[in-house]
Amino acid sequence: MTMLKMTISLKNLKEIADLLNTVVTEAKFKVTPEGLSVKAVDPAHVAMVSMEIPRGAFVEYTTDGEEELAIDVERVKSVIKLASPNDLVTMSRDGGKLRFEISTIVKSISLLDNNSVTTPRVPQINSESYVVVSKGNLERGLKAAEDVSDSIRLTLNGQELRARSVSDSEESEMILPKDMLKEIKCSQTIKSSYPLEYLLKLVKSLSSAEDIKLSFKDDYPLTIEFKFGQSKESESISGNFLLAPRMEQ
């Protein structure tokens, strides 16, 4: 068995756990000397998350080999609830357990059987068009639609982003003109619908993000890239969500 010890800020660990937890309750990390990586898909195969946590994102990171670590994400969330905002969390492998040291507390949780947690295959998704919007604006638009329908239709052209939901009796629409968008790259009109509950959950889980980059094309998975932690490339945690489109009926 390999040796593994890693120390990370509570804030980053919490965000990692929250991001994963929007999609799954259990996840399997790949551990290499370069850092951790994880991929997970929700049980209905509608949303997927991939994340890289380079060794530079840790305050301390020691391992002498490669291994897999299957973890109950909800248990991790409940353990780190014990920490204060500025705490550092040290995790080390202790046989079949993951040992947490948080300030004055030492706590161990069981690791899961590696065979019981599968790592999904990730589709090759590539959209040329994208838009960067402020998280506040996007969340407001999604919340407005929440009680109207369970899906939301995004329409992007060179001039604006629209997010619209309709039911038999009601509708809700957010219109963000170009001057309210941080960035836009789109040469023609593209449209695609997405499940609202998932989308809202993903956006909410990006707690440290100010802006959200949405890439998509007609009836195609939505990619939301994220990056947090240190700004330096080798120290920042990065990844993306993929969200399956809802086909219009």
Place this chain on the structure above:
Amino acid sequence: MTLSGKIQIPASLCMKCRGGKLLCGLSYCPISVKLMAKKMMESHKPGRTLEGSSPPSVFVGRYGYPKINIYPSSPPFHGDTSKLEKTSEWLNMGMEEFLSMRLSIFRGSTPVEVTQAADPGRLFQEIQLMAISGKPVEVDMELEKPIGGQDVILDEHASPMGPSSPLKRISIDYGAPDHHIEKAYSDTDLKAADAMKYLYSSGIQVDRISSIISIGALGEKKRRRAVPTRWAITASDKSISDSLVKEIRDYQQISSFEVYVRPTYGNLFMGILTPSNWIYEWGESWFPGSTWNQWGDHAEIELDYEGYNFRKDYPDIGGCYYSTRLAVAEKFKSMRRRGGAITWREIYPGFNLPVGVWHVRENMRALFSSEPMRFGTLQECVRYLSDFTQVPVENWVRKSYVYPTLTTNNLDRFLEMKS
């Protein structure tokens, strides 16, 4: 005794029909029901007393909640009356027999506060003990008003019940409860959800469990409450199916799609089990009234669903959502396999008497105990069902949540796609 006053049928129609053709468009003949009920109650002389063997049966009303009425109930005759409360035996009865049987259950009422279940007075406690009794209970009631003549209760959740009168006095000769029920009743530290789970895994029928939860005889002592019958039925269907689904979610997946079809009088029940993670929907399509010329035209579909992590709110579609979910979970549990489920029901003109969610639960159980057709794709399953449905199957698919989620609305289909 009168049936609910909403039913008005011209006498000329009845004379032509004589109960044989159901020309009125109902799924039962009200006159036959009345006659059969009368026959069942021959021994009962209308009056202020009622003697009989209670199955046991206690109804808990919901009007005025949390100040409600509880109704110890009994037919006016003696013997093994247990089938009057055993929903699993009702499915194979004719509608007239079923109704007349249920309408023969007379009810004495007494007002309580729901919270009194935690520390009941003598009468309330006796009624609790009556409800948990393992065998029919001899009761002798003295009532304030002569019984007979009142309207009967037809409620879409609870099973139909006979007339009632406020209770003056009751003597109950209750027997010993089943060993497991006794244990759950006397364990005042056991949470209600755990108690229900325990009773279910000990082989107690879910309709018994809901009647025991309803009289406030389960749960942590201080939190015991009387729960209106209709809420208790759904609470126990939900709670028990929750724990079953949590259990089956980790089993190995079924290997193909399984389609089950059950046409019954006035109804079509359908189920597709899917080789996937847990995902579930319940859809109902009610045909408009009993107007024959609208047959097949404007049947609206209502549907509710959940993903792997269940629902957060109560489904608009009502209690049948959970009674069907229980039947689905039981099926997976018996196979020791996991999967998802599409469950649909069509209700045809004439089937317009609310008989209670038991009807759906028992029909869905019967549905899943039949031999399925197996298919490799969901498209084939739906094509097969199109031979049975009166609603165009495309309408079902358009309203479905599970169908698009497992076919088009997921990431799997992008796996092989070149970007």
